[in-house]
């Protein structure tokens with residue numbers, strides 16, 4: 001067993017009581033065993049002693065919705081609404097993606113996530129074996145799912161479904177439990193009803209959650225009513241989706257009744273404020289969702305609709321835009337935004353052993369270099385995290401008790417090589 005103590009640090013636990021500890025944290029192998037003002041044992045008795053002065057420690061950020069390989073499309077197709085962006089820009093380019101493209105596109109994104117403090121992320125995409133390989137090497141956690149668009153002939157639908165099942169079965173629990181999997185029909189507008197029912201069955205058979213895009217734009221809701229005679233929530237409810245633990249991305253256009261339905265089924269919502277603003281999709285009813293008891297976490301979506309993967313930005317956007325639209329300055333307070341980006345995120349993707357710094361949880365945490373002007377005065381550090389910090393302030397990362405980044409040097413991935421190979425793949429892609 002290996003024991004590490006961090007001394008002289010500020011520890012923002014992100015628990016429900018907003019506890020902040022000035023002192024020490026101990027972790028043994030992959031688990032936090034102590035947080036408190038004084039070291040429980042003389043320092044000589046620990047294998048590693050780390051001086052945490054001038055650093056703030058907090059749980060790693062949890063990004064609950066994205067498509068990592070789409071870093072290859074960053075800056076391509078800006079300033080368009082969702083449907084045109086998807087149909088005319090993303091899908092034609094994605095049709096040209098190879099497994100190698102996905103590998104290097106995902107590697108770049110995972111690097112970006114590590115360097116901005118994300119310790120767990122959800123990824124819905126194609127060529128998922130490559131994504132899982134990147135997660136295994138990187139040392140961070142991935143909740144991974146083969147996203148399936150079913151607008152294709154029956155034999156291809158069948159092939160995609162079997163691939164999604166095979167991926168979910170093969171990789172769940174891999175990489176010391178850092179990889180978990182879900183089942184993902186992409187959206188109600190890209191998967192016919194009988195096809196969605198087969199994903200529900202697969203999720204039952206494998207005992208896995210479902211992840212899907214839902215009610216992202218007003219146009220989507222309208223088209224669902226025209227095609228199926230029901231809005232997306234009722235439609236998915238009828239297809240049995242919510243009989244499985246479910247995480248939906250976006251949930252922007254919801255009625256009061258739909259919010260009550262989501263709460264009743266404990267459906268979790270990944271709020272993606274940056275992407276929703278950029279694609280002009282609208283602003284989710286986050287305050288009403290949370291009031292109804294729905295777990296609302298945060299996601300970036302892809303860097304083609306964001307255009308970065310900085311979860312500090314999403315926490316700040318969540319805290320700001322809901323004040324702006326409601327006229328209520330406490331609509332989403334800083335503390336709530338912090339918990340959406342950490343503890344609620346972890347719960348939302350069924351990782352209850354992460355997301356909070358406390359004894360008994362996994363040692364998944366980041367350090368922020370607070371020896372910088374924008375972290376003074378040393379008053380309300382939660383306020384500084386949400387309203388003042390950015391991803392580049394993250395100095396260190398530890399996941400499952402293993403150091404992933406120290407003093408901004410990523411230990412698990414070769415940064416220079418990834419940038420080089422990514423650029424080569426990008427050039428090949430545009431020439432294809």
Ligand SMILES: CSC[C@H]1O[C@@H](n2cnc3c(O)ncnc32)[C@H](O)[C@@H]1O
Pocket residue numbers: 067082086090091094124125126146147148149186187213216275301302305
């Ligand atoms: C094959 S699964 C991934 C699929 O999702 C597409 N996508 C990316 N962002 C969004 C979004 O905001 N709404 C709906 N679909 C999205 C991506 O381009 C892939 O085709």
Ligand SMILES: [Zn+2]
Pocket residue numbers: 065066067213249301302
């Ligand atoms: Zn998405």
